[in-house]
Amino acid sequence: DGGITQSPKYLFRKEGQNVTLSCEQNLNHDAMYWYRQDPGQGLRLIYYSQIVNDFQKGDIAEGYSVSREKKESFPLTVTSAQKNPTAFYLCASSRRQGTGYGYTFGSGTRLTVV
Amino acid sequence: AQSVTQLGSHVSVSEGALVLLRCNYSSSVPPYLFWYVQYPNQGLQLLLKYTSAATLVKGINGFEAEFKKSETSFHLTKPSAHMSDAAEYFCAVSDRIGSSNTGKLIFGQGTTLQVKP
Numbered sequence: 001d002g003g004i005t006q007s008p009k010y011l012f013r014k015e016g017q018n019v020t021l022s023c024e025q026n027l028n029h030d031a032m033y034w035y036r037q038d039p040g041q042g043l044r045l046i047y048y049s050q051i052v053n054d055f056q057k058g059d060i061a062e063g064y065s066v067s068r069e070k071k072e073s074f075p076l077t078v079t080s081a082q083k084n085p086t087a088f089y090l091c092a093s094s095r096r097q098g099t100g101y102g103y104t105f106g107s108g109t110r111l112t113v114v
Numbered sequence: 115a116q117s118v119t120q121l122g123s124h125v126s127v128s129e130g131a132l133v134l135l136r137c138n139y140s141s142s143v144p145p146y147l148f149w150y151v152q153y154p155n156q157g158l159q160l161l162l163k164y165t166s167a168a169t170l171v172k173g174i175n176g177f178e179a180e181f182k183k184s185e186t187s188f189h190l191t192k193p194s195a196h197m198s199d200a201a202e203y204f205c206a207v208s209d210r211i212g213s214s215n216t217g218k219l220i221f222g223q224g225t226t227l228q229v230k231p
Contacts, residue, residue, distance in 0.1 A: 042204070042221055042222065043204070100163070100165040100208075103160075105150075105157035
């Protein structure tokens with residue numbers, strides 16, 4: 001079955017470390033998104049990509065970086081510049097212009113700074 | 115830009131009672147509208163969507179929502195709550211610039227539904 005796979009499910013980061021969250025989809029979707037979720041703050045968009053080799057900053061891109069070298073993959077790196085990275089991270093994908101289809105979400109990665 | 119407002123960050127109902135979760139949107143043209151459900155430590159799952167066909171939309175798990183253009187609302191309802199409905203619910207609207215979709219969704223802040231036995 002097609003879907004989105006996020007890994008790992010839980011991730012622990014030491015202060016000053018960069019960590020990379022994986023997101024892979026086999027839905028043949030063109031667009032992919034990264035969201036951060038904190039209690040009581042809903043979903044906040046970090047980065048999105050609507051086509052391979054192109055991506056745009058979302059509302060809270062500072063301290064994060066992404067790449068989109070393959071259609072299926074959209075990894076997110078949380079850098080040491082992100083001062084408060086502890087959160088639940090969600091990856092999603094959609095057909096390029098088909099917002100009538102909505103998003104398909106992965107199951108999330110919970111990142112904790114130790 | 116579009117926006118979504120979910121009235122009530124927490125809603126509590128008794129098992130068997132009516133569930134009503136409110137969502138209002140701002141859009142200059144009829145948008146696409148969605149409701150998602152999120153269980154603890156999981157991703158979001160699509161409950162239902164409005165894409166300019168029937169204004170009353172039926173979704174999974176007995177939920178439905180009605181698009182009311184005059185009220186710019188898309189409230190989510192279920193006639194009889196079940197304990198398994200306890201979760202967080204998000205309303206979303208398609209983002210547009212002018213008359214063109216940007217490809218993104220704008221999410222509300224979420225409503226946590228508590229179901230009491």
